[in-house]
Amino acid sequence: MAAVGLLVLVVAGYLAVTALLARRELTNAKAALGVVKTRLLAGDRAGAEAELTTANDDAAQADAHTGGFVWGAAAGIPWLGAPLRTVRGIAETAHDLTAKTLPQVVTVAAALSPDRLRIAPNQIDVHRLRSAGPTLSSVAKQTDAATERADALPRSTWLPAADKARREFVDLIGGLHSTLARAAQASRLLPPMLGADGPRRYLLVIQTNAESRGLGGLPGVFAIVSAKNGKVSFDRFGNDSDITAQAHVDLGHDFAGWYGSLGVERLFVNSTASPNMPSDAQIWMSMWQRQTGQHLDGAVATDPIALSYLLKVTGPLTLSDGTHVSSDSIVRLAESEAYSRFRSTPARKRFFVMLGRQTADHVLHSAGGHGTALLDALEHAANERRLLVWSAHSNEEAQLAPTSLGGVVPTGPQPLTALVINNGAGDKLDYYLDRTLTYTPGSCSAGRRQATVTVTLTNRAPTHGLPPYVVVRSDHPLWPPPRGTNRELVTVYTTDGTRLVHATLDGNDVTDEVLPGREQGHPLLSYDVEIRPQQSVHLELTLSEPQVPGPVRTFIQPLVRPMDQTVRQPSC
Numbered sequence: 122m123a124a125v126g127l128l129v130l131v132v133a134g135y136l137a138v139t140a141l142l143a144r145r146e147l148t149n150a151k152a153a154l155g156v157v158k159t160r161l162l163a164g165d166r167a168g169a170e171a172e173l174t175t176a177n178d179d180a181a182q183a184d185a186h187t188g189g190f191v192w193g194a195a196a197g198i199p200w201l202g203a204p205l206r207t208v209r210g211i212a213e214t215a216h217d218l219t220a221k222t223l224p225q226v227v228t229v230a231a232a233l234s235p236d237r238l239r240i241a242p243n244q245i246d247v248h249r250l251r252s253a254g255p256t257l258s259s260v261a262k263q264t265d266a267a268t269e270r271a272d273a274l275p276r277s278t279w280l281p282a283a284d285k286a287r288r289e290f291v292d293l294i295g296g297l298h299s300t301l302a303r304a305a306q307a308s309r310l311l312p313p314m315l316g317a318d319g320p321r322r323y324l325l326v327i328q329t330n331a332e333s334r335g336l337g338g339l340p341g342v343f344a345i346v347s348a349k350n351g352k353v354s355f356d357r358f359g360n361d362s363d364i365t366a367q368a369h370v371d372l373g374h375d376f377a378g379w380y381g382s383l384g385v386e387r388l389f390v391n392s393t394a395s396p397n398m399p400s401d402a403q404i405w406m407s408m409w410q411r412q413t414g415q416h417l418d419g420a421v422a423t424d425p426i427a428l429s430y431l432l433k434v435t436g437p438l439t440l441s442d443g444t445h446v447s448s449d450s451i452v453r454l455a456e457s458e459a460y461s462r463f464r465s466t467p468a469r470k471r472f473f474v475m476l477g478r479q480t481a482d483h484v485l486h487s488a489g490g491h492g493t494a495l496l497d498a499l500e501h502a503a504n505e506r507r508l509l510v511w512s513a514h515s516n517e518e519a520q521l522a523p524t525s526l527g528g529v530v531p532t533g534p535q536p537l538t539a540l541v542i543n544n545g546a547g548d549k550l551d552y553y554l555d556r557t558l559t560y561t562p563g564s565c566s567a568g569r570r571q572a573t574v575t576v577t578l579t580n581r582a583p584t585h586g587l588p589p590y591v592v593v594r595s596d597h598p599l600w601p602p603p604r605g606t607n608r609e610l611v612t613v614y615t616t617d618g619t620r621l622v623h624a625t626l627d628g629n630d631v632t633d634e635v636l637p638g639r640e641q642g643h644p645l646l647s648y649d650v651e652i653r654p655q656q657s658v659h660l661e662l663t664l665s666e667p668q669v670p671g672p673v674r675t676f677i678q679p680l681v682r683p684m685d686q687t688v689r690q691p692s693c
Contacts, residue, residue: 136195136205143183143212144286150179150215151293157227166231173227177219184216203275204283210274211290214267218294222263226301229256233304235492240351242486247312247351254308261305264298310520314419314512316349321418322356323348324405327477328393328424330681331456331549331591333542333609336393336401336528337424337506337679338551342477346421353485358478360470364389366412368404376400379638379645383543396541396678397641398422398528399518402511419512422528424679425455427502428480434494435487440479442472451480456552456681460591469590500525507679530614530641535671537643538688539614540576541678545649546608547595553582554607556684560673562691570668570691571622574615576660580607580652605654612638612647616666619644623663626650635662668693 153176160169187209196205231237233253240246271291278284314321323346328338343364345356368386376395384391385404392404402420409417429448432438437447446454455476463469502508509528512518521527531537538560544551556578563571582592582605592605624632624646631648638645650658673691677684 135191139186139192140205140208143186143208144282146179146183146186147212147215147286150176150183150219153179154219154223154293157223161227161230161234164231164234164236166227166234169227169231170224173219173223176223177216180212180216180219183212187212200279203278204280207274207276207278207283207287211271211286214271214294215290218264218267222260222267225256225260229253229260239492243354244350244352245311245315247315247317250308251312251317254305257301257305257308261298261301264294264301268295268298306520306524310517312351313514314348314517315351315353316347317351320347320349322346322415324402324409324417324420325355325481326393326405326420326422327428328422329456329549330424330426330679331552332547333544333551333554333678333680334391334393335396335541335543335612335678336398336422336509338393339390339544340393340405340422342473344477344481345417355478355481355485358474360474361390362470364408364412366408368392368407369411370403370407372400372403375639379640393422394543395530395640396506396528396539396676397530398509399511399522406513416513418514419510419517421511422509423502424507425452426505426679426681427507428484430498430502430507431484431495432480434491434498435484438479438483438487440475442475444476446476446480451476452681456549457591460549461588464588464590466590505679506676530643530676531674532641532643534617534667534669536616536666536669536673536691537614537675538572538574538616538673539675539677540684540686541612541614542578542680543610543612544608545596545610546593546606548593548607549591550580550582550605550607551609552591552681553580554609554680555579555581555682556680557686558613558684559687559689560675561689562673562693565668565691565693568668570666570693572664572666572691574613574662574664576611576613576662577657578609578611578650578652578660579657580605580654582607582654584654602651603653607652607654608649609652610647610649611660612645613662614640615644615646615664616669617642617644618669619664619666621646621662622665624648625659625661627659631660 153172156172157169160172192205192209196202196209232249238245238249268291271294274287276284276287325344325346326340327342329341330338332339341361342358344358347354347356380394383394385394389408393401395401405420406417409415429451432451433448437445439445459469459472463472499508503525506528510521510526512521522529540556540558559575561573584605587605596608621635624635634648636647638647646662648660652658673688675688677686
């Protein structure tokens, strides 16, 4: 018995020591991989390869320390061996990545470094990018498989340190997989979209968020963007008055029934009433083709806030009229100050076109040396729905739609809540609009769930001093409200099958005044409100929705001021 006890102690001691060694080596490997990423972003391939060698040596040692008969036997013991299986699996997977997958990543990343990919101020090497596609797809599949292997390891063991290590490792390689998957997708999408297979032409729309529309804002300035063999140029710029043709598109019965009265197909300035980018883009394509006879390959939507993110990377510029434009000033200039500076509408529109043209040119030609930072800024804008892309080529759109660039209103039966505002006054007071949405699920019974959506809108416009164009009421109310009063069509998107139970505005029953509609398979509940300056309105909707599984999805309409949103997840 003493011999058996001694053997158990020896084995336990061996496992403890080798586990500590493996932990240290995996920690070192993780640190080295962080340096690998830094070196790659800096374009230092030799440094990245050296650090990867270090990481691989550490991972190999960890794999060796947790391999062999003793670890295999101990890890196979029910319950007691669970954390050992976790640590062993982490070490094995980490070594597999550092030895086989990451060397390919370093090679392809070096080939796609900004200094190699950018061959002119306004041109990237689309052929080099395309040639990297197979390798990127391969390593993305490898990291996906590694993530699945790590995620399948025991996760709730008796040793919290092992559980934590598994979570951190899954997060690490999951993030790596996400990056590689996006890069692989870019290698497939960008070459054809940037004219590798023939010239492309797109409509770029810069929205004015000071007058809200479902997609974000009124489409104020537009440009025609050409791309050929990776070289991008702007053919022309114009303002919202230059597109006068009516669209002729079939976006379905629900869309026509809800948006037809808003004139989305008749007026370019109203064409962004829907928050669904593919719908708006198809309207633009039709308007442009009917006006010019020209077919476009797609559309890009952005706004001054997204431009401010880019200017933070590329630096400021001075317009031809001497106006200084920076990341700190462009939003205020484009969404507010220009209305005081230019009381003449034609002069103001000429200024907006100049601002859009020269800012876009500046960003396009000043991006050199800012590759990673510029990509981060573009991703930031896309995540806020401030940079959206639609392609007229169905195979490309199928890849774009599920991404943050797609701007698609979510479809399907899973729970949904979202707030969309459309300005009904024709003013520019949404520059001062604050929005709050709270979704609170309630109890469930007979397959349905009670829920409450509370919307608060606050008009923070000053009570005096604003120019007439900012406070204009182009809806011509019969009884003119106080100067600076805003009007909004408030729309709440709900889960398919939702029914309105009760609605109040500032505590008063307005249930019968709520307008129903549908878009993308979701019931819409809308109410027309007026908000006096320095005051708020509170709309509360009591809902009965299907008790469908899954987290509550949402999207946030990009206006000037950030939205305060709280979505509580249901427990039933």
